[in-house]
Amino acid sequence: MITRKEVADRAGVSVAVVSYVLNNRSIVKEETRQKVLAVINELGYRPNQTARSLKTRKTGQIAVLVHFVGNPFEGGLLLYIEKKAKLSNYSVFFHSFEPAREEELKNTLMGRVDGILLLGQTLSEESQAFYNLMELPVVSLMHPGVSMPSIPVVDVDWIAEMRRLIVHLREQGHEQIAFMTAGDPQDPIAHRLIAFREAMRLEGLNLPEPFILEGAGRFERAFEALTTTLTQGFDFTALIAANDLMAAGCLAACRESGILVPQQLAVAGCEDILMSSQVSPALTTICYPRMEVGLEATELLLSLIDGDNRTTPRLEGKLSVRASTVENPLKVKSYSN
Amino acid sequence: MITRKEVADRAGVSVAVVSYVLNNRSIVKEETRQKVLAVINELGYRPNQTARSLKTRKTGQIAVLVHFVGNPFEGGLLLYIEKKAKLSNYSVFFHSFEPAREEELKNTLMGRVDGILLLGQTLSEESQAFYNLMELPVVSLMHPGVSMPSIPVVDVDWIAEMRRLIVHLREQGHEQIAFMTAGDPQDPIAHRLIAFREAMRLEGLNLPEPFILEGAGRFERAFEALTTTLTQGFDFTALIAANDLMAAGCLAACRESGILVPQQLAVAGCEDILMSSQVSPALTTICYPRMEVGLEATELLLSLIDGDNRTTPRLEGKLSVRASTVENPLKVKSYSN
Numbered sequence: 001m002i003t004r005k006e007v008a009d010r011a012g013v014s015v016a017v018v019s020y021v022l023n024n025r026s027i028v029k030e031e032t033r034q035k036v037l038a039v040i041n042e043l044g045y046r047p048n049q050t051a052r053s054l055k056t057r058k059t060g061q062i063a064v065l066v067h068f069v070g071n072p073f074e075g076g077l078l079l080y081i082e083k084k085a086k087l088s089n090y091s092v093f094f095h096s097f098e099p100a101r102e103e104e105l106k107n108t109l110m111g112r113v114d115g116i117l118l119l120g121q122t123l124s125e126e127s128q129a130f131y132n133l134m135e136l137p138v139v140s141l142m143h144p145g146v147s148m149p150s151i152p153v154v155d156v157d158w159i160a161e162m163r164r165l166i167v168h169l170r171e172q173g174h175e176q177i178a179f180m181t182a183g184d185p186q187d188p189i190a191h192r193l194i195a196f197r198e199a200m201r202l203e204g205l206n207l208p209e210p211f212i213l214e215g216a217g218r219f220e221r222a223f224e225a226l227t228t229t230l231t232q233g234f235d236f237t238a239l240i241a242a243n244d245l246m247a248a249g250c251l252a253a254c255r256e257s258g259i260l261v262p263q264q265l266a267v268a269g270c271e272d273i274l275m276s277s278q279v280s281p282a283l284t285t286i287c288y289p290r291m292e293v294g295l296e297a298t299e300l301l302l303s304l305i306d307g308d309n310r311t312t313p314r315l316e317g318k319l320s321v322r323a324s325t326v327e328n329p330l331k332v333k334s335y336s337n
Numbered sequence: 338m339i340t341r342k343e344v345a346d347r348a349g350v351s352v353a354v355v356s357y358v359l360n361n362r363s364i365v366k367e368e369t370r371q372k373v374l375a376v377i378n379e380l381g382y383r384p385n386q387t388a389r390s391l392k393t394r395k396t397g398q399i400a401v402l403v404h405f406v407g408n409p410f411e412g413g414l415l416l417y418i419e420k421k422a423k424l425s426n427y428s429v430f431f432h433s434f435e436p437a438r439e440e441e442l443k444n445t446l447m448g449r450v451d452g453i454l455l456l457g458q459t460l461s462e463e464s465q466a467f468y469n470l471m472e473l474p475v476v477s478l479m480h481p482g483v484s485m486p487s488i489p490v491v492d493v494d495w496i497a498e499m500r501r502l503i504v505h506l507r508e509q510g511h512e513q514i515a516f517m518t519a520g521d522p523q524d525p526i527a528h529r530l531i532a533f534r535e536a537m538r539l540e541g542l543n544l545p546e547p548f549i550l551e552g553a554g555r556f557e558r559a560f561e562a563l564t565t566t567l568t569q570g571f572d573f574t575a576l577i578a579a580n581d582l583m584a585a586g587c588l589a590a591c592r593e594s595g596i597l598v599p600q601q602l603a604v605a606g607c608e609d610i611l612m613s614s615q616v617s618p619a620l621t622t623i624c625y626p627r628m629e630v631g632l633e634a635t636e637l638l639l640s641l642i643d644g645d646n647r648t649t650p651r652l653e654g655k656l657s658v659r660a661s662t663v664e665n666p667l668k669v670k671s672y673s674n
Contacts, residue, residue: 061445069415069431078406082433091438091445094406094431096419101428108398108428112449219611248615274556278585280617 067120080294222249404457417631495532559586
C-alpha cells in the first residue's frame with residue numbers, strides 16, 4: 001500500500017504538506033497542490049483506505065446539494081432521502097451552493113459528511129476528482145444538466161417516459177408538439193429536453209424544428225412565456241412542459257388568454273407534484289416515482305459509504321392521464337406500468 | 338472578566354473538564370456537567386466574549402432547522418433565507434432533527450455555525466440554555482408550537498390575521514365557523530388554532546365549542562378528515578384550515594362529496610402558497626408575507642451574530658379573497674393593507 005511518505009518524497013514536499021493538500025487547507029500554494037495531487041493520482045494513493053476498511057471515521061452525516069428548494073418536486077424527494085437515511089441512523093444536511101463557492105464547499109464538507117447526494121446541482125471536474133480521491137461517495141438523483149461520467153445517477157429513463165407521453169398525445173391526434181424547457185443548459189431539467197427530442201425522433205415525429213419555449217422552471221416565467229406566444233399566434237396543438245410548475249403556469253396562461261384546454265391546446269407536465277391533480281383542468285403528467293428515486297439513491301449512497309458495490313437501479317414512471325389532454329379522462333386506458 | 342480557571346476552581350474540576358463541558362463532549366459525567374453549567378451560570382462566565390468582540394471565529398454558516406421540508410410554504414421561506422444570507426456571504430444549511438437527537442445536534446452545530454434559524458422546530462429548555470451560554474444566537478420564524486420565551490420570533494400577528502378573515506366570513510353571512518388544525522400541539526401551526534380561538538372571542542363569536550377538525554398539516558389527511566365529517570353531517574357553514582395544503586385537501590373532499598364551495602361550505606386557508614390560486618375553486622387565504630418574514634428573520638439573526646441589538650420587526654399579512662368563500666370575488670373589496 002502506498003504511504004503518505006512515499007507521496008511526499010515523490011512530490012518533493014514534506015509529509016505535512018501532503019496532509020494539508022488532503023485536507024484542502026488553503027495554506028498550500030496552488031502550484032504545490034497541483035503537483036501533490038498529480039503524484040497522488042500517479043501512485044494511486046488512497047488516504048482513507050485503512051480507515052474505511054475498519055469502518056471507522058464515520059460522521060453519521062450526509063449532505064444533499066439542492067438546486068432549488070422552492071420546488072415542491074425537490075421537497076418531496078428530500079422527505080424520502082431523510083426517511084431512508086434516518087433508518088440507517090444518518091442525519092441529513094441540505095445545502096444549495098453557487099458554482100463560484102465550490103472550493104469553499106470542500107472545506108465545509110470534508111470530514112463532516114460521509115457522502116454527498118446531488119439533487120440538481122453539478123460538480124466541476126476538479127471537484128469530482130477531489131471527492132473521488134477522498135473516497136467521499138457522490139450519487140446524483142436525476143440526470144444532471146451537464147455530464148458527470150464518474151457519478152452514478154438514479155433517475156427514470158426519460159426517453160422512455162417521453163415516448164409514452166408522446167404516444168398518448170398522438171392518440172389524441174397531436175403531431176405538432178411544442179416543449180417548454182428551463183432555458184439554462186445547466187438546469188437539472190435540461191436533460192428532459194434532450195430526451196424529448198430523442199423520443200420525438202424515435203416516434204417518427206422528426207419535426208424540422210419543434211417549437212421550444214423557455215420558462216426558467218418557474219410558474220410565473222412559464223405563464224409569461226406562453227402568454228406572449230399565444231398572443232403572437234401558434235401552430236402547435238400540444239405542449240409538454242419539462243416540470244409541473246411550468247405546466248401549471250401554462251394552464252393559467254391559457255385560462256387568462258381564453259384558450260380552451262385541451263380543445264385548443266393540450267398541456268402536459270413531467271413530475272406529478274400534488275398541485276398537478278388539483279389545478280383546473282387537472283394536469284396530465286409523467287408520474288415521477290419520487291419515493292423510489294429518493295429511497296434508492298440514498299440506499300446506493302449508503303452502500304458506497306460502506307464500501308459495497310451495488311448496481312444503479314433502473315426506475316420507471318407512469319403516465320397520469322387527466323383533463324388537460326383529454327376531455328373525458330375516465331375513458332382513457334391506464335398507462336401505469 | 339471571569340476566566341475558565343475561576344469556573345474550574347469553583348466547580349472543583351480541572352480546566353480541561355470545563356472545556357469539555359463547553360464543547361459538549363460526552364466524556365464528562367452528567368452530574369459533573371450539571372455542576373459546571375451551574376457554576377458557569379452563577380458566575381456569568383461567557384466563553385466566547387473576547388473572540389466575539391474581535392469578530393473572529395466566524396464560520397460563515399448558519400443552520401436552518403426545518404420542521405417539514407415537504408411543504409411548499411416552508412420551501413418558499415427557505416428561498417428568502419438563502420437570498421438574504423448570501424448577500425452577507427453566509428451559506429445556509431437546512432436540517433430537520435428529531436427531538437430524540439437534540440444532544441447530537443449540539444455536537445453537529447457547535448463551532449460549525451454562527452447562528453440558528455428555527456423554521457417550525459423547537460428546542461428543549463436545556464438546549465436553549467446551552468446555545469444561549471455558547472452565545473450562539475437563535476431566531477424563530479413563526480410562533481413555535483411550544484413557548485420558547487428567550488428566542489425572538491419573526492412572524493405575523495396571527496390574532497389580527499384571523500380577525501380579518503373572520504370579519505370577511507361574517508360579511509358573507511357565516512357565524513358557524515369550523516377550524517382544521519394539525520392535531521399535534523408541538524406542530525408549528527398549532528399556534529394558529531390558539532389565535533383562531535382568541536380572534537373568535539374578540540369578534541364576539543364566542544361559540545360554546547367551535548368544531549375542530551384535525552388534518553395533520555397534510556393534504557391527504559385533511560381530505561380524509563373532512564370527508565368523514567361531511568358523511569356524518571355537519572352544522573358549520575365555513576371552515577378555516579390552518580395551512581393551505583389542508584385547505585386544498587378540504588376543497589378536494591368537497592368536490593368528491595358533491596358539496597358546493599362556497600354555496601354549501603366556504604373554505605379558507607392560511608398561507609397563500611402558489612397552489613392556492615390555481616386550485617378550483619381558487620382558495621381564499623391569509624396571504625402570509627413570506628418574503629418579508631424570511632428576509633427579516635435572517636437579518637435579525639445576522640445582527641445578533643454581529644453582536645448588534647435589533648428589535649423584532651412586526652409584519653402583517655393580507656387577505657386574498659377568491660372563489661372558495663365568495664361566488665364572485667371580483668365584487669369584494671380588497672383586504673390588502
